[in-house]
Amino acid sequence: MSVFHRGTGIFLFLGTLMIVGWVLVLAIGPSAFDRYMELITSRVGKVLLFAWTFSLFYHLANGIRHMLWDLGWGFEIQKVYLTGWIVVGVSCLLTAGVWLLPLLV
């Protein structure tokens, strides 16, 4: 799980660059923007975006788990497993939620 925390962290940094790129093409103009949007909403783009969303929520949830450990809570082995599964479950739920949101609104 903690190698995943680092891996998602790196992937999220690349995602930050992707978002910054989005802001930059927005400032450049409509044609650059449209081409950028085509790229990120392509098949490959959507897969990467989905992976980015999951990485975000996984890293966030596991980060909270880390900070609880900082406070000294949750080191017992049953709690480690339980919170680990909660992290994975919450990540899946939030990822699904954010992806379904544009369809509902």
Added chain:
Amino acid sequence: MTAINLGDRNGERGTKHWLWQRISALLLIPLSFWLSINFAMMCNGSYVNARAWLSAPFDATLLLLTLIALLIHSHLGLQIIIDDYIGGGVAKLLVRISGLVCCLVFVLTVMAIIQLSLLG
């Protein structure tokens, strides 16, 4: 888990690193939700919508604040990863490069937002 060679003798810089990592993390909890939800709404691709969103001062400011927290948090995290998996003198150089990249990224974003706000 946090083990970095910052070269100081009393460990003060390591403690600050640990602290700022947590501070930026706490700020990023609400900010990440805000960013991911807004970004998901933007993905219908409309240029006009996207510009309107970034022209709003509240959203632009929040985006910049989120970006600052993200870049601080990323830089601190990358510092650990570089030091753990690369290490040595090269690591120190790479950490400085990553810091410069973060500054560059921030400046470019500010310039883009200024341009979007002034050109309306």
